[in-house]
Amino acid sequence: MSQDALPPTPWEKSRRRPAAARVPLTRDRIVDAAFTVLDREGLDGLSMRQVAAELTVAVSALYAHVSAKDELLELMYHRLFDGFELPAPDPEHWQDQIRDYARAGRARLLEHRDMARISMAHAPFTADLLPKLEQLLAIFRTAGLPDRISAVAGDVLSTYLDGFALEEGVWADRLRESDEDGTESWKRQRAEMQAYLAALPTDRFPHLVALSGRMAEETQDERFELGLEIIVRGLASYLDDTGPGRSRDGS
Amino acid sequence: MSQDALPPTPWEKSRRRPAAARVPLTRDRIVDAAFTVLDREGLDGLSMRQVAAELTVAVSALYAHVSAKDELLELMYHRLFDGFELPAPDPEHWQDQIRDYARAGRARLLEHRDMARISMAHAPFTADLLPKLEQLLAIFRTAGLPDRISAVAGDVLSTYLDGFALEEGVWADRLRESDEDGTESWKRQRAEMQAYLAALPTDRFPHLVALSGRMAEETQDERFELGLEIIVRGLASYLDDTGPGRSRDGS
DNA sequence: CCAGTTTGATGAACGGCGTTCACCATACCT
DNA sequence: AGGTATGGTGAACGCCGTTCATCAAACTGG
Incomplete structure (x- = not known):
């Protein structure tokens, strides 16, 4: 686009336009920067000032594109659903469709730090999210x-999604605090927790002790799937509610 | 305890000890004041300064009893469980016991404004909450x-509790913003929402339109019970897992 | 009864926050 | 070339959480 530009000669430096080829500020660039800050600092460290700094721009410049921090958070929330498509409802495989929806949702929530907290704060009833809701209801x-x-x-389903991802986030935070990274200290932490639970007095906490292994498993994936299955089964139980005829049923 | 004390004569006013019979500051008094502020201002308006003002005390005085705002929020979270007793597990009525637990939990969460948000922020894994968890696992x-x-x-269960109460809180907030109070405007708001959903283009939102009545019911109680029932049924499905008629599922 | 110590509240201060607003430099239009 | 819209700047306001030197009252031992 631009030809090779020589560095400006020193004597014309003062005349040179300082903001010549600056990338214009846009909502998208702001949201991108916000995610960068979010992943680096967490939600509590996400401030308008930090976002502005990330873009090397004055704080007040943000307000030309975003009416308030709330709106910025809302835009970030909307990113959750960008390109998130649900399949056309298939009555034969509705359970798998629900499972896939939940798994994809969890994956999205885990993509960015503290994303579950942001998601929790917003009701999914804004106009442009209604299509997603409609598709889910369709299934x-x-x-x-x-x-x-x-x-x-x-x-x-969605409270389970958000709640579970939120808990995972707490774990991830705790992991971040301890300097070390990698999966090593993760395993160690889980082992510590498991040991703590297993070491509880058996007479007062028989069930916690018995379940200590399962409450602090190495990966949360299996727990997530199990909880999801509880919900899917609960839903499925309403199919044969009135016998094999599978009648749609009023109140 | 104290005999009737006459008001101090004016001339000795200057000599009078100003902080004589002041109620001493305690953690409990601070938490109480915090709840007062919470109910009046909401979580976003809950600041150490407001709590101090509520007690007519300097902000810094709070820090003698509470190490930081986080600790104060934790103390408030713990109030959720004060005197919250689960029954001894009764295998015959475990479903009702779970339902009662959920209902009581929801009621507690709704006792104070934004309580669900506070609850969400805290993992229930602190040592003094383990007994509650144990009792639940026992059931x-x-x-x-x-x-x-x-x-x-x-x-x-608890993500559903918190999530549902959180959503109810959003509704309550929206209601608070509109000046009016009482159940009148509540009804009106639900009616407005229902009308909005019902008025969506039927071709693009057939399911939302069809469910508009149920999505915006006058009271949330029934919705809560239904969601609860989904979960209870899902759990129950694992009882006769190896019984007749149901597909068994190992792993 | 007094001196000394402990207790616990005070108020000023620090740095950071969200948001607003008067100003101003650039880019475009006529 | 001059005028105007566009969009960024920097200072300011009021609020926040937290800290710290100060200080008055309350207990203590002699």
């Missing part, structure tokens, strides 16, 4: 779930 | 749930 309803169940199923 | 395990399920059941 439930065409699967044959009663309407009264479909109307809450999304809530149950 | 699951003595009911006969497999260990791998019991180990996540608490998570599923």
Whole structure:
């Protein structure tokens, strides 16, 4: 685009336009920078000033593109759903479709630090998110779930998603505090927790001791799948609610 | 305790000890004041300075009893469980016990404004909360749930609790913003939302339109119960896992 | 009864925050 | 070439969490 530009001769330096070829500020660039800061500092360290610094720009410049920090957080929240497509409802495989939705959602939430906290703070009822909700409801309803169940199923699922990812975030934070990185200290931490739980007085905490292994497993994946399965099974139980005929059912 | 004290005569006013019979500051008094501020201002308006003002005390005085705001929030979180007793596990009625637990938990979360947000921020793994967790696990395990399920059941349940209460809080906030109070405007707001959903273009949002009535019901109680039921059913499905008619699922 | 110590509140200060606003440099239009 | 819109600047306001030197009252031992 631009020809090779020689560095400006010293004597014309003062006349040179300082902000010549600066990349213009846009909402997208701001959101990108916000994610950079978020991943580096966490949500508590995400300030308008830090974002501005990341862009080497004055704080007040941000407010030309973003009305307030709340709006910035909302834009970040919307990134969660960018290019997040649900499949056309297939009544034969609705359970797998739900599972895939949940797994993809969890993956997205874990992509950025503290993302679950941001997600929690925003109700998914803004206009441009309604299509996603519609697609989710489509899967439930065409699967044959009663309407009264479909109307809450999304809530149950998404609170589980957010809540689980939030807990994972707490773990990740605790890991970050201890200087070391890599999977080594992760394993060590889980082992420590497991040892702590296992060492509880057996008479007062028999069940915690018994489950200590499962509560502090090396990876959270299996726990996530199990919790997800509980919900899917609960939903599925409403299919044959009125016998094998699978009738749609009112209140 | 104290005899009737006459008001000090004016001329001795200057000699009078100003801080004589002042109630001493305690952690409990601070937490109480924090809840007062919380209910009045919401979590975003809950600042150390406001709490101090509520007690007509200098901000720095708080730090003699509470190491930081984080600790204060933790103390508030612990109030959630004060006198919160779970029954001895009864395998015959484990489902009702779980339901009661969830209902009581929701009620507690709704007692104070933004309480769900505070609850979300704290993992229930601090030492003094382990007994509660133990009691919950006791119910699951003595009911006969497999260990791998019991180990996540608490998570599923409590994320649903917190998440649902959080959403209710968002509604309550929106209601607070509109000046009016009482149940009148509540109804009106729900009606508005329902109308909005019902008025969506039917071709693009058939399911949302169809469920508009159920998504914006006058009270959230029924929705809560339904979501709770999904989870309870999901859990129950693991009881007769190896029984007749159901597909068994190992791993 | 007094001196000394401990206790616990005070108020000023520091640095950081979100947000606003008067100003100003550049880029475009006529 | 001059005028104007666009969009960034920097200082300021008021609030925040937290710290610290100061100080008054309350207990203590002699």
